[in-house]
Amino acid sequence: MAYEIDYLPVGNGESSGDAIILRFGNLLGERKEQTIVVIDGGFKETGEQIIEHIRKYYSTNIVDLVIATHLDRDHISGLYPILENLQVTHLLMHRPWEHAENIKKLFVNKKITQSGLEEKIEKSLQQVVDLEDLALKKKVEIVEPFQGVKGYGMTVLGPSIDYYEKLIPLFDGTPQPIMILEQLMGATKSALESAIEWIDDKFGIDLLNNDEEETSPENNTSAIVLFQIDGHKLLFTGDAGKTALHLAADYADSLGIPLTDLNFMDVPHHGSKHNISSKVLQRMKAPIAYVSASKEAPKHPAKKVTNGLNKIGARVFVTRGSILNFHHDTPVREGWVAAAEEPFYEKVEK
Numbered sequence: 001m002a003y004e005i006d007y008l009p010v011g012n013g014e015s016s017g018d019a020i021i022l023r024f025g026n027l028l029g030e031r032k033e034q035t036i037v038v039i040d041g042g043f044k045e046t047g048e049q050i051i052e053h054i055r056k057y058y059s060t061n062i063v064d065l066v067i068a069t070h071l072d073r074d075h076i077s078g079l080y081p082i083l084e085n086l087q088v089t090h091l092l093m094h095r096p097w098e099h100a101e102n103i104k105k106l107f108v109n110k111k112i113t114q115s116g117l118e119e120k121i122e123k124s125l126q127q128v129v130d131l132e133d134l135a136l137k138k139k140v141e142i143v144e145p146f147q148g149v150k151g152y153g154m155t156v157l158g159p160s161i162d163y164y165e166k167l168i169p170l171f172d173g174t175p176q177p178i179m180i181l182e183q184l185m186g187a188t189k190s191a192l193e194s195a196i197e198w199i200d201d202k203f204g205i206d207l208l209n210n211d212e213e214e215t216s217p218e219n220n221t222s223a224i225v226l227f228q229i230d231g232h233k234l235l236f237t238g239d240a241g242k243t244a245l246h247l248a249a250d251y252a253d254s255l256g257i258p259l260t261d262l263n264f265m266d267v268p269h270h271g272s273k274h275n276i277s278s279k280v281l282q283r284m285k286a287p288i289a290y291v292s293a294s295k296e297a298p299k300h301p302a303k304k305v306t307n308g309l310n311k312i313g314a315r316v317f318v319t320r321g322s323i324l325n326f327h328h329d330t331p332v333r334e335g336w337v338a339a340a341e342e343p344f345y346e347k348v349e350k
């Protein structure tokens with residue numbers, strides 16, 4: 001069975017985003033012999049590009065599965081035009097307001113009610129509520145992507161419901177969480193921004209150790225999904241951070257599916273240094289790693305992340321304003337040329 005993965009360019013300036021399309025099956029056959037999956041939709045204008053791409057290269061208006069890895073703007077905004085203009089069968093998307101009953105004990109204010117909390121979460125995620133409304137109107141079936149959900153050759157490795165519900169109170173738009181939760185999850189509300197300092201890097205040394213601050217709680221809710229196609233393992237990570245990635249690897253181990261022999265790996269969070277450590281890379285290895293990052297984003301991807309991937313034998317490719325296409329068992333598209341591989345950098349961010 002053949003497959004191809006397209007990474008569309010997303011973002012301007014410092015803001016990166018994700019828009020990925022996966023197609024597998026008999027790619028030279030009819031539409032019904034193929035499966036098409038969209039993983040995140042980038043910003044609003046990215047949605048239009050995805051639609052055009054699907055019509056131009058896949059000659060269809062039907063998308064079997066849309067996955068919203070998490071609810072941040074750079075991943076979710078483009079999904080609205082897709083649901084509006086294409087025929088989508090299933091949508092994998094978290095609905096945090098539906099968890100209000102289970103999590104109301106996790107806030108400082110003990111008087112908070114389920115409906116009050118639901119309303120607060122919905123208000124902070126209006127764009128996502130609109131997407132849910134549109135999906136319901138269009139009769140698209142919505143499933144929350146939690147550990148163990150399966151379909152279309154895919155298994156959700158994380159987050160578990162339990163981990164997800166502990167993260168919701170730490171979202172920017174929710175009331176103050178109880179202190180123990182912040183300690184337990186090792187979270188701060190948002191990662192500190194600082195100027196870049198540079199140091200030397202070379203093979204044989206490890207600069208991707210664990211002292212980097214963890215990514216945001218919102219990023220750690222990202223659905224981490226594994227596709228198994230034709231004996232190949234393709235891993236997509238959204239903006240998941242180290243804790244979430246370790247939990248996903250634990251789950252994969254429990255299923256007897258190691259992630260150390262992947263064929264393709266999506267580098268989390270546009271290659272940010274807050275999301276990957278050498279311990280994570282000991283558990284997730286692929287010969288090919290793709291990064292979705294804006295052309296001008298100074299910190300995406302971090303050079304010490306792409307170097308770290310090089311050190312474990314991965315070839316790294318970054319979108320930077322162009323479409324990247326990875327394919328197996330299907331010819332190169334006419335007129336398309338090989339993308340430039342990320343070099344090994346002698347100087348990286350400290």
Ligand SMILES: [Zn+2]
Pocket residue numbers: 016017018072074075239269270
């Ligand atoms: Zn992102």
